[in-house]
Amino acid sequence: MSSGDKESKVVIIGGVAAGPKTGSRIARLCPDMEITLIEKGEFLSYAGCGLPYYISGVIKERGELMNTPSGAVRDAEFFHNVKNIQVCNRTQAMRINRKEKTVTIRSLRTNQQEDMAYDYLVLATGATPTNPPFEGIDLLNVFNLNKVEDAEAIMSVLESGDVRKVAIIGGGLIGAEMAESFHARGLQVCLIEKLPQLLPSLDEDMSLLISRYMEDKGVRIATDTTVTRLSGKSRVESVITQDGKIFDADVVLIATGVRPNSQLAHKAGLEIGDLGGIKVNEKLQISDPDIYAAGDCVQNTHRITGKPCYVPLGSTANKQGRVVANNICERPDRWRGVLGTNICKIFDYAVGSTGLTEKQACANGYEVLTVLSPAPDKAHYYPAAKPIFMKLVVDQKSRRLLGVQVIGPGGVDKRIDTAATAITAGMTVDMIAELDLAYAPPFAPAMDNLITAANIARNKLDGYLEGVSPQDVKAKIDRKEAIVLLDVRSLKEYESMHLSGSVCIPLGKLREEYERLPRGKEIITFCKLSLRGYEAALILKSKGFTDVKVMDGGLL
């Protein structure tokens, strides 16, 4: 058919995020197209990302997750009256008949089946939790959190009142968010993760800080722990690991990730990517040019590496829906991929990352330089200032920023968004250090955290500063290397807490007392944040000490 025909029939499969977005946009651009939305579930266009906050009690009414900002309920009637979209909910798409250009659908209400003709087909089929094949997974009180119905089921069990202990299997974003949600309801929470760390979007050093923080809040954390089965009579009673550990649990949430719903596309002979998502071109078109795909069912491209990646997010789904609609309405648009930007709230911390982690960057062949920089997020003397801990991943060769991770109670999201924009523009750390960011004491330090971190990276790139990671320092100590650990905080700070084996010369005394330090040994300077440690290293270098390094990130 001629593309963009005014009265084309568009069939969209999937009614949560990318689907409704695509439909609404087509209805705006091409009001004469006939748009039908097929959704397997009851509910449309709900805010799946809001479910953890519904369970924690932060969001009081389920309905709030389904309303527009002006309070209208996004039901079939709303889509019909406002958007001119016909909705078939509780309807399953069974088969794509590409030759006939029809979709076979079946009503879950009546079980009746029919073929629906399309000129354009949009696949927005989303993703499904990947439940590992545990024994006992069908016991009562074992849940996923993927749909509104899941949240309802969890809520009704929690409200029954006899739940005390919850085990979450999977320490990714959902697992970590839900640890807070269950904790907020007064439950004992245990978070179990197969890998050695929580949150794979962070490097291990940053992830460790989050684990400690969650433990301080009372969440039990078990990393490096593989679950093999769930046990109980009819209701789940415990989670049992490979090495025989038993975690008691009245409720189990499985949050081991999701996989793209690409079976329908696969059965129709459409191409599926290596990561399991539907393969699309820059127009978000599939190998069949009358079929588009958007949202969690699609395999994405990483904007830095150009390689396939799978980062299912509501923000991406919405943006992709717009691109698909534009292309169907003959307004050529393209989708260039994602940076893997993500953020989550865990108690009072925000945890965000964008671009490549150190691990990912190394795996992609970059010669990586990193910076760890903890600092207050506002002018340090402004009472509302809170710390954030930032890690930069920089390409040594091009000096370009490859990735940023930020965690802490302060303004994390701002630095992530600024960094994501800088990375997208291909900025070097030199360009970032020069950015004219908004400064006033209630909002940022005079040199924003991102600028300070970029400047530390420049110092390292230019050889003015040699850093050593806390892990490497620990390894040196464990190997009993002959190093000097020089703590340059005040004596008072030193007395309240210090690394065993470290010597203390406060920064202000160092120019007088540097002779106390032995020549010829490696000296590692540090303070609380490493700002004073950095000054100390430069003073010692000026005094002829040659092997001086600064511990990245300091004691924090």
Place this chain on the structure above:
Amino acid sequence: MSSGDKESKVVIIGGVAAGPKTGSRIARLCPDMEITLIEKGEFLSYAGCGLPYYISGVIKERGELMNTPSGAVRDAEFFHNVKNIQVCNRTQAMRINRKEKTVTIRSLRTNQQEDMAYDYLVLATGATPTNPPFEGIDLLNVFNLNKVEDAEAIMSVLESGDVRKVAIIGGGLIGAEMAESFHARGLQVCLIEKLPQLLPSLDEDMSLLISRYMEDKGVRIATDTTVTRLSGKSRVESVITQDGKIFDADVVLIATGVRPNSQLAHKAGLEIGDLGGIKVNEKLQISDPDIYAAGDCVQNTHRITGKPCYVPLGSTANKQGRVVANNICERPDRWRGVLGTNICKIFDYAVGSTGLTEKQACANGYEVLTVLSPAPDKAHYYPAAKPIFMKLVVDQKSRRLLGVQVIGPGGVDKRIDTAATAITAGMTVDMIAELDLAYAPPFAPAMDNLITAANIARNKLDGYLEGVSPQDVKAKIDRKEAIVLLDVRSLKEYESMHLSGSVCIPLGKLREEYERLPRGKEIITFCKLSLRGYEAALILKSKGFTDVKVMDGGLL
């Protein structure tokens, strides 16, 4: 002399922001250089931007403004011991003797004068309040707020207890911040501005929202009001305007802006820019290559227009200090200018802007398109979501973002920093709409406010949406043009408040009831935020109405 000589003498004039930064960085990079810092006042390296918060009581101790993040006091001893910088405070630089390469300085303690030799001279002389020549300006209780000493003087009068009314002359950043500070101390505050609007970094439409907000908070605002004299016996008692209005005031703060301290440079025959600041090249060098300048005394370059601008800020001063130090230490660095980014806190609102305002963009010859977009700063169903009101200024020709203004109680600083980064990178609204920004309900809507605004700009650029500003609508009403004001909110919303003369057809009814609207007349649709207004315009267009516009920003 040969540049970067290891034992060069560096003399820095000015000890607040750019000066100490330059000195500290030189001491790090070239520890053998002899660095002397000349400061006219008593105090060094204090946080001038924090003074309003000291006066409001948010910051309890003056000392906090002078301490490092680790609590050390930045006094002469600190600079000597830690930074290896000699400090001469209470010392005035009288004259630069370029031939002899000396500076004549005079101690304000002893009145003794001497010539100090330099290899490199750094001018970081800051700025001074521009006090208009009002009659009565020397009365008691008339203040500026430029130095720690000013804040002390204001505090001692406020603490005397018989102050009830404060008049602030000048409605820029400092004036607006100080309105809050005085108000926080329970004083009656009047803010008097000569121009028709507060905050020249905003366009008039955005500025009006701030004025209204401040008035709601109890600040009396008088724009378009020129002060001619201050009246009183020994203490000030009132402020009198050109047209004879009298504002009673026990204290008057003059905040009509600052001018760069460039006299010393001027007397030495160095070039001064049209805006009064010292003229520098990209290395921040003056016409004499052994002399550098940084901070509030320098005339800047606007990164978009390439034209001179003067935006004195602590953030810029710190960044420039680093560039000067790098250049002196033979590590070539350049300064490309500023975007004019600024932010301030006014009660619970943040007010920020970056790049060009609509007015500035038009004055610079751009064909400008604007977007007004009010929306919650987080997922609308997340309880902590707060509104922000955003204005984009876009170049129609290149589709590049030229400027952004954001105000409101929500996350303003994040959008300003992200936009500043995008503008620096020369991004078009198309590129901005595609940014992979951090999304989770506690941090942002699925489509971040900046992305939504960029998408509205794209719709306008591509002719899908014709907007009309609220001012233009008002003008049309005043001219009694035959327009239809179509309110598409719910009847309940309409009943509680509406524009007189408007008709209400709720969006959900419009597809049924559009026949109620007259053909051939201009129809202007709107709702609270204009999202529904936008949908309504598209529905009407699809029904054959041709002259349909959306009111930018809606009723808000």
